[in-house]
Amino acid sequence: MTSGEWPPSRPVMGYNTWYQFRTGITESTVVRQAELLVSSGLAAAGYNCVNLDDGWMDAERTADGELTWNAAKFPQGIPWLAAQVHALGLRFGLYTAIGTRTCQSLPASWGHYDQDAKTFAAWGVDFVKVDDCGGLPEETTVDMLTELYRRFGECLRKHNPEVVYSQELPIHQIGKPTFLAAVRASAEFAHMWRVAHDEYPLSHADASPMILGHLAADLPLYSFAGPGHWNDLDMVAPAFPASGWTLEDLHNQLSVWAMEASPLLISADIAALPPPALAALKNPHMIAIDQSGEQCSTVIMDGDIEALMKPDPEGGVAVLFVNLGPETSTGSFSLPQFGITSDTASGRDVWTGTTTTLTEVSVTLEAGQTLLTQIREA
Numbered sequence: 119m120t121s122g123e124w125p126p127s128r129p130v131m132g133y134n135t136w137y138q139f140r141t142g143i144t145e146s147t148v149v150r151q152a153e154l155l156v157s158s159g160l161a162a163a164g165y166n167c168v169n170l171d172d173g174w175m176d177a178e179r180t181a182d183g184e185l186t187w188n189a190a191k192f193p194q195g196i197p198w199l200a201a202q203v204h205a206l207g208l209r210f211g212l213y214t215a216i217g218t219r220t221c222q223s224l225p226a227s228w229g230h231y232d233q234d235a236k237t238f239a240a241w242g243v244d245f246v247k248v249d250d251c252g253g254l255p256e257e258t259t260v261d262m263l264t265e266l267y268r269r270f271g272e273c274l275r276k277h278n279p280e281v282v283y284s285q286e287l288p289i290h291q292i293g294k295p296t297f298l299a300a301v302r303a304s305a306e307f308a309h310m311w312r313v314a315h316d317e318y319p320l321s322h323a324d325a326s327p328m329i330l331g332h333l334a335a336d337l338p339l340y341s342f343a344g345p346g347h348w349n350d351l352d353m354v355a356p357a358f359p360a361s362g363w364t365l366e367d368l369h370n371q372l373s374v375w376a377m378e379a380s381p382l383l384i385s386a387d388i389a390a391l392p393p394p395a396l397a398a399l400k401n402p403h404m405i406a407i408d409q410s411g412e413q414c415s416t417v418i419m420d421g422d423i424e425a426l427m428k429p430d431p432e433g434g435v436a437v438l439f440v441n442l443g444p445e446t447s448t449g450s451f452s453l454p455q456f457g458i459t460s461d462t463a464s465g466r467d468v469w470t471g472t473t474t475t476l477t478e479v480s481v482t483l484e485a486g487q488t489l490l491t492q493i494r495e496a
């Protein structure tokens with residue numbers, strides 16, 4: 119029994135194996151993470167999809183050219199695993215790539231788009247991520263690649279009209295004049311598409327630059343996002359806490375991802391998540407902001423402090439303050455700058471729950487620090 123709207127009109131929430139398990143994923147790890155998703159309360163909070171990333175497939179296709187699983191890692195097979203995940207009330211996702219090989223040099227879908235789409239549908243796959251790792255004819259232009267992605271999406275939908283199509287078409291266009299066209303095309307035929315590079319290297323020192331870099335890359339792309347199609351900033355809580363990220367790094371990431379309405383795919387060992395990290399991932403206000411139905415389109419600045427805002431589905435406005443400067447800095451804003459017309463407002467810190475009465479907004483943040491708030495008329 120699976121529950122919830124599918125395909126979701128809001129950004130997908132769920133789980134992905136990549137940053138924690140890489141190609142070491144096995145049947146028992148996936149079942150365990152799926153069970154933990156339920157027992158931890160994450161599934162009830164909305165994380166309802168379990169996706170296998172690279173590394174699940176066998177080194178060769180079958181004699182009929184079918185993609186098949188690595189039997190050492192998945193002795194009972196992918197259809198069995200999909201059924202186990204479905205029995206937990208969750209959706210099941212798989213990974214492939216648009217060219218001949220995945221990013222880990224395993225077989226991918228080039229020349230087999232219709233066949234693989236049919237196989238995935240027969241296996242009970244609800245979500246398909248299609249990476250771009252090369253392995254395409256040398257003369258492939260961006261326009262040709264875009265058509266390949268469009269065609270793969272059509273095949274996936276033909277065999278499973280409810281499939282969620284996640285892809286990486288724009289990634290290799292980052293920094294090139296073709297980037298926006300790749301995003302625009304993606305918005306026409308995919309549910310989500312990656313607009314930023316992978317999150318490596320994973321360390322506390324690299325977390326804030328990565329998070330703010332992803333934010334800067336995504337900010338101008340708000341017009342491409344909307345119900346059923348979302349800019350994808352990549353997974354959340356990557357290998358947390360083994361990655362060295364602190365709870366504050368995680369708060370920063372979730373705050374940015376929520377303002378940007380990015381999909382929220384947890385990529386950690388759920389058993390290793392400390393209670394405050396679990397609570398952060400389950401924070402209902404962060405989730406409501408992420409799932410509000412729009413990506414932030416308004417940004418104002420005071421000095422080094424950037425304030426991003428969008429309507430808060432819980433009332434008032436959701437505002438994310440970010441210190442873009444190299445040192446501790448204060449930003450001051452008036453209430454009308456956030457669309458508040460009353461003399462006083464209440465400001466709520468999404469992570470601490472602390473509420474303050476405001477007549478103006480003055481925020482002091484350390485370099486790279488963020489603060490996610492909900493501001494409404496008092």
Ligand code: GLA
Binds near residue numbers: 171172220221
């Ligand atoms: C690329 C993608 C990652 C992950 C790996 C798997 O790097 O961007 O999200 O899927 O491939 O090899």
